[in-house]
Amino acid sequence: xxxxxxxxxxxxxxxxxxxxxxxxxxxxxxxxxxxxxxxxxxxxxxxxxxxxxxxxxxxxxxxxxxxxxxxxxxxxxxxxxxxxxxxxxxxxxxxxxxxxxxxxxxxxxxxxxxxxxxxxxxxxxxxxxxxxxxxxxxxxxxxxxxxxxxxxxxxxxxxxxxxxxxxxxxxxxxxxxxxxxxxxxxxxxxxxxxxxxxxxxx
Ligand code: ATP
Numbered sequence: 437x438x439x440x441x442x443x444x445x446x447x448x449x450x451x452x453x454x455x456x457x458x459x460x461x462x463x464x465x466x467x468x469x470x471x472x473x474x475x476x477x478x479x480x481x482x483x484x485x486x487x488x489x490x491x492x493x494x495x496x497x498x499x500x501x502x503x504x505x506x507x508x509x510x511x512x513x514x515x516x517x518x519x520x521x522x523x524x525x526x527x528x529x530x531x532x533x534x535x536x537x538x539x540x541x542x543x544x545x546x547x548x549x550x551x552x553x554x555x556x557x558x559x560x561x562x563x564x565x566x567x568x569x570x571x572x573x574x575x576x577x578x579x580x581x582x583x584x585x586x587x588x589x590x591x592x593x594x595x596x597x598x599x600x601x602x603x604x605x606x607x608x609x610x611x612x613x614x615x616x617x618x619x620x621x622x623x624x625x626x627x628x629x630x631x632x633x634x635x636x637x638x
Contacts, residue, residue: 437526437537437570439480441519446511447482448475451502477579483516483541484573485551485564498545515542528569528608539563568608576602 439458444450449472456465456476465473478492482500489497504510520527520537531537531553540552541563551558553566567573588596601607 438521440521443517444479446502446514447479447516448500479516483518483539484567485560513542513544531566565608
């Protein structure tokens with residue numbers, strides 16, 4: 437699985453449709469302060485399912501929508517498309533039946549976010565799991581934000597362990613275990629209720 441293209445429309449400073457082609461080898465993004473380099477990295481994190489506005493340097497998720505400038509009105513939606521080259525068929529199961537994967541996330545004012553994978557509606561969880569199983573995603577240690585190295589140096593062992601687990605590709609298993617534990621708890625509560633009903637009928 438290799439990221440091949442990022443397409444942005446109305447996302448932060450990228451008001452006009454913009455394509456970032458990610459070729460083989462190293463891709464460098466250079467430009468003056470404030471030109472939008474970090475916004476590109478945030479777009480990548482966002483399309484992979486980031487749901488914390490603070491990770492987008494915003495107060496609410498709609499802050500990622502182009503907010504307008506002196507000569508241009510604000511936009512009503514933002515969209516990021518991530519194209520992934522899957523010719524080596526390394527995508528997790530359920531996503532591995534085509535040479536190219538396309539993940540789309542769009543946010544519309546007062547409506548919220550919607551996702552698509554290969555043209556079909558998807559849930560945020562499906563997209564988050566896809567990347568967690570592929571040992572990447574919005575929390576991936578491969579995406580290094582400003583100040584993160586010093587945070588890592590000062591991190592507690594538990595937080596460092598999490599980074600190793602992410603890199604080992606078991607973050608998806610943790611999420612599934614958490615969901616299974618919640619289901620188990622609900623089932624236990626339901627069983628207790630059934631016991632109460634049986635007792636009251638006896
Ligand atoms: P530096 O090199 O200083 O870290 P950078 O190239 O990483 O800068 P970014 O931080 O990505 O730049 O971009 C900041 C720019 O994005 C600012 O000009 C800011 O006004 C603009 N911006 C952020 N959010 C929005 C938004 N919702 N609408 C319009 N512009 C936005």
